[in-house]
Amino acid sequence: MKRLLITLSVVLLSCAAASAQEDPVAVRKALMQANAASAGAASAMMRGEMDYNPAVALAALATFRAVSLSVGSFFPEGSDSGETRASPRIWEDMAGFQQEIADFQADAAAAREAAGREGPADLAAFQSMVEPVLAHCNSCHETYRTEN
Amino acid sequence: MLRKLLFLTAALVAAAGLVFWLLTMPRPLDESVLAGTEPGDPVRGERMYFAGGCASCHASPEAEGVEGELGGGLVLTTDFGAFVAPNISPHPQDGIGDWSEMDFANAMLRGISPEGNHYYPAYPYTSYARMEVQDVRDIFAYLKSLPPVEGRADSHKIAFPFTLRRGIGLWKRLYLSAEPVVTFPEGTPENVLRGRYLVEGPGHCGECHTPRNFIGGLKLGQWLEGGPAAEGEGRVPGITPDEDGIGFWSEGDIAYFLESGFTPDFDSVGGAMVAVQKNMARLPAEDRESIAAYLKAIGQ
Numbered sequence: 001m002k003r004l005l006i007t008l009s010v011v012l013l014s015c016a017a018a019s020a021q022e023d024p025v026a027v028r029k030a031l032m033q034a035n036a037a038s039a040g041a042a043s044a045m046m047r048g049e050m051d052y053n054p055a056v057a058l059a060a061l062a063t064f065r066a067v068s069l070s071v072g073s074f075f076p077e078g079s080d081s082g083e084t085r086a087s088p089r090i091w092e093d094m095a096g097f098q099q100e101i102a103d104f105q106a107d108a109a110a111a112r113e114a115a116g117r118e119g120p121a122d123l124a125a126f127q128s129m130v131e132p133v134l135a136h137c138n139s140c141h142e143t144y145r146t147e148n
Numbered sequence: 149m150l151r152k153l154l155f156l157t158a159a160l161v162a163a164a165g166l167v168f169w170l171l172t173m174p175r176p177l178d179e180s181v182l183a184g185t186e187p188g189d190p191v192r193g194e195r196m197y198f199a200g201g202c203a204s205c206h207a208s209p210e211a212e213g214v215e216g217e218l219g220g221g222l223v224l225t226t227d228f229g230a231f232v233a234p235n236i237s238p239h240p241q242d243g244i245g246d247w248s249e250m251d252f253a254n255a256m257l258r259g260i261s262p263e264g265n266h267y268y269p270a271y272p273y274t275s276y277a278r279m280e281v282q283d284v285r286d287i288f289a290y291l292k293s294l295p296p297v298e299g300r301a302d303s304h305k306i307a308f309p310f311t312l313r314r315g316i317g318l319w320k321r322l323y324l325s326a327e328p329v330v331t332f333p334e335g336t337p338e339n340v341l342r343g344r345y346l347v348e349g350p351g352h353c354g355e356c357h358t359p360r361n362f363i364g365g366l367k368l369g370q371w372l373e374g375g376p377a378a379e380g381e382g383r384v385p386g387i388t389p390d391e392d393g394i395g396f397w398s399e400g401d402i403a404y405f406l407e408s409g410f411t412p413d414f415d416s417v418g419g420a421m422v423a424v425q426k427n428m429a430r431l432p433a434e435d436r437e438s439i440a441a442y443l444k445a446i447g448q
Contacts, residue, residue, distance in 0.1 A: 036414040043410060138409045138425070141418030146382040 025084045028074035031067045038063040039137070042130050045123060054119030057126040061108070061115045064133050068108040072101040087146045097144055104136040172317025174260045177253055185282045188249070188289025196283045197290050198430040200276070200350040204423040205233040208297060218243070219297035224270050226378050228364060229306035231270035239296035252288040253281060259320065266316035268304065269323070269364065275352035277326050283350065323365045329354065330371065330446050339434075343442025346435060356384045356420070372446065382419070389444050402440035403433070 038060035044050040045057065075090055075097070090097045111129040120126035197203075208219030219242075220235040237243040244252065251262040259266060259273035267273060276284075309315065329348050332340065347353045358366045359375025373393065374386030386393035394402065401412045406428040409417040417425045428436060 039410060039416075040414040043408070043414065047404075137416030138418065138422045141416050142422035145418040147377070147385065147419040147421065 024074040024076055024079045025082055025086075028071055028086075029084075031071045031074070034063050035067050035137070039134060042126070042134070046127055046130075052123040052126070054121065054126075056119075057130075058115050058119030061112045061119075061129065061133070064108040064130075065105075065112040068101065068105040072098060085146050087144050090144050097140075100136070100140045100144065104133070104140065107132045107136060168314075168318075171321065172266075172314045174258070174264050174266055174317065176258055176260055176264070177250070179250060181253065181281050182249060182285070185285055188285035188287075188292075190286070190290040190293045192283075193286035193288070193290030195431065195435075196279075196287045196350055198427045199346055199435065200287065201352070201424055201427045202236070202287070202291075204420075204427065206236045216294040217297050218291070218294060219299060220301035223302075224379055226270065228268075228310050229304060231268055231304050231306075232302045234301050235297060235299065236291060237294060237297035238292045239298060242298055242300045243296060244291065245296060247288075249285060249288055252291075253284050256284045256287075257281075257326070259316075259324065266313045266320065268306075268310075268313070268316065269319070272352040272355045274323050274325075274366070275349055275355055277324055278328060278345070278349035280345075319363065319365070329368055330442075332445070336445070337441065339438040339441045340445045341442075342435075343438035343440070343445075346439050347442050351439070353387070357387050372443075377420075379420075387443055388447055390447065394443070399437070399440040399444050402443055403436040406431075406436040406439065407433070 041050070041056050042060045045052050050056075075086065077091060080086055080088055080091055111133050114120070114129050115126075120129055203216075203218065205222050205224070206218040206220050207222070208214075208217050209221050218235065218237045220233045222233040224231045224233070235243040238245040240246045247255075247262055254260045254262075255267065255271075256273060256276045256279065258277070259269065259271065261267060328344055330344060332344070354366055354372060356378065357372045357374055358368070359370050359373065360378070361367055372387050374384050376382075377384050389395050397405070397412055405411055405417070406425060408429070409422070409425045411417075428439075
């Protein structure tokens, strides 16, 4: 049974990897949507639309960290066309783009670490951790995404 | 006979030249406009400075992170050529340190330089023309409080015939007006009118969010409906309260976007709007709420 499960997950994982290679645009969009949903939860708590919950805060911070580590791998050469708003500047200045991602990774990692195992103790603590991470959304989109 | 014809042609050309010269003559403000307003207040001016987004174009690009250094140098590449934002720091030679208040008011409200030349409308004076003289004086006082920056920005790189600045006088006759774009009935709430002032005047939102015709004039019949970006790729989104714009955004959503840079879907602001949103975030909340109220009220 255990072996079957392992086999199954290996098969599923390789399917995921295959589709990632075939359609990097879809993968990076899904990663960005995960970020957006986390930003939505974070914002709802910061605006008082939802009670503060450390588990939700932790889920948001963990998502930002995971996305920061993975999203940069889904901008291969040639993935600048089709249903994408990725700016051609990404491929004109790949080093600058990767630097943006590295900065995002650093802040997301720091926030995730500060959150500890239980998540940030209160809203003020969460806010101080998440705001530097959220600032990367527009700093990257200012240069590397087209508006339309 | 031939001589007569030549004479007549010459006379016609001269008359046409005179008419052009008269029609394109810069028309500065009357000195009396300053009367009845108070001396500029830099504290109020700072609020207008952020509403007007002055730094988005005039901040020295190399001075990123250093606030308030308005050395200019940003290049706007358009179909008409490359416009370079000038130094508007209070440096006496390279900036506007030697300007009088009338010089500044004429630049903002009439698009005329202290030497009496027309500015290119890449400088959005067609919007600023709707501003109150008091607010213009306040901005000037605030600009004077910023650090002087040495060095002039490059000159514009424009192709003929747009190099003939005099022709802008004709263009201004078509497009320069202090009248509001949207008229509201009597009894319209005060915050909607304040929002109209901020959006149509200092905020100059229509300069990007309204499509332009082939001579660069705004198509006011399509006010804020979005259109091709003046610079390079892409489109500028419409911000009218309908399905082509941001009809599904509430007033609160609009105000929150201007404050935080997040859309209701938690997509983030991007492109040239990032700098605009950062300025809007510096305004008092009531100003963002007024802008939101106006954007929901137009076309209703």
